[in-house]
Amino acid sequence: MNRETSKEWLALMIGNSRLHWGYFQGEILQNTWNTTHHDQLIDPLILPNHCLLGNLSLTLPLIVASVVPSQTKLWQNYQNTVLINLEDIPLNNLYQTIGIDRALAALGAGDKYHFPCLVIDAGTALTLTGIDSDRTFIGGAILPGLKLQFNSLSTKTAALPNIDLPKKLGDRWAGNTENAMISGILYTLISGIKTFINDWLYKYPDSEIVLTGGDAAQLYDYFQQDNYEHLEELTVDHNLIFWGIRSINRLDI
Ligand SMILES: Nc1ncnc2c1ncn2[C@@H]1O[C@H](COP(=O)(O)OP(=O)(O)OP(=O)(O)O)[C@@H](O)[C@H]1O
Ligand SMILES: CC(C)(CO)[C@@H](O)C(=O)NCCC(=O)O
Ligand SMILES: [K+]
Structure with a gap:
């Protein structure tokens, strides 16, 4: 070496x-x-x-x-x-206020796998970030992360309990409070994310799709339990941001 x-x-x-x-x-x-x-x-x-x-x-x-x-x-x-600032990120069309974590994860996904790529970051917030084959940012979305969705229900209501992120999807038609919260949040979340993935794959059929962030493995597991048809096209990689930082470091900023 x-x-x-x-x-x-x-x-x-x-x-x-x-x-x-x-x-x-x-x-x-x-x-x-x-x-x-x-x-x-x-x-x-x-x-x-x-x-x-x-x-x-x-x-x-x-x-x-x-x-x-x-x-x-x-x-x-x-x-x-x-x-590292946004100006250091070699991606086109990033908007001024986009999170540096999203930009780095997208750069990291393209660097480690390939462009085009769609990054789904399941952290405190859940974000989607799509980049095309020319390294141009196409767009994305931001919603409350998994934990935050459960927490917001329990903190803003009197009767809803604080529950840990469940391992199992459970029944869609739930028969008690905990399971109803689980069903409501998880089935809505995964069907919503699927519509984003399906739309992205329609536009960019050869895209890499990478899940990252603290809840990525659990999210992948939910997709598996739900027999998601595009499961084999999803990659879980917890280190996307580090691949992005490595790629910047190579440029010697
Ligand atoms: N020890 C832990 N501390 C905090 N969150 C954890 C821990 N282990 C797993 N998690 C999960 O990780 C999620 C937070 O993800 P992550 O750590 O990627 O978020 P973050 O630090 O806010 O980063 P980002 O700003 O990218 O969202 C939480 O929803 C939680 O369920
Ligand atoms: C969305 C979060 C909180 C996700 O960590 C972060 O990327 C952020 O603060 N972004 C700024 C807003 C934006 O990305 O449009
Ligand atoms: K804030």
Whole structure:
């Protein structure tokens, strides 16, 4: 291995619910992990030069992208940090306020698989982001993520309970409160997402379709339980944003 390919660096995606970390040696993503916001142990304002992430020193080059401005500030003070902005993303037609996580995931999907691609990011929010073969952003959608849909029902009502994300789809026609919430949210969600996928595949039949984000594997499982006809065209990849950051890093910003 030559020096270039073994060069170590860290990628940090600051998401809405937590921080997503990637440790690279050159182009190889060796490790990923998540931490909470405001984690004292890794707060660079408290431990400027010697903060350890597992056994990794934060003196490594750090490439940061963020959708949470208040958290971005913490990391900008750390030495050896590069902040990725929308202007750094080599995709056409991105609108000014699109989330950098969406742009990076779409770039990562195209880089790792191919363009055209449709990314479905099941995080705090659930987003769809479509890019054509010329690397042009076509459009997308934003809706509340899975957990958020359940949480909003329970926090805004007196009688509806707080329930964990279920493993099973269950019966569409439910006979108790919990199952009715599960059915209502999940069947509506998967049929809605299917209409987006079907429409996208009609326009871009050779597109890659990639699920990512904290709930991606569970979402894929729901599609499987529902015997989705395009299941074999769906890929689950939790590291799309890291492939996007790697692709930017190659450009040496
Ligand atoms: N330990 C965890 N902490 C928070 N969410 C988790 C955890 N494990 C699984 N999840 C699931 O991941 C989802 C959040 O996804 P993700 O971590 O991709 O979101 P995020 O940090 O807000 O990033 P983004 O800004 O991309 O949405 C939640 O809906 C939750 O169900
Ligand atoms: C939609 C989220 C919250 C998903 O993480 C993020 O991408 C974001 O803050 N986006 C800005 C709005 C937009 O993408 O149009
Ligand atoms: K907000």
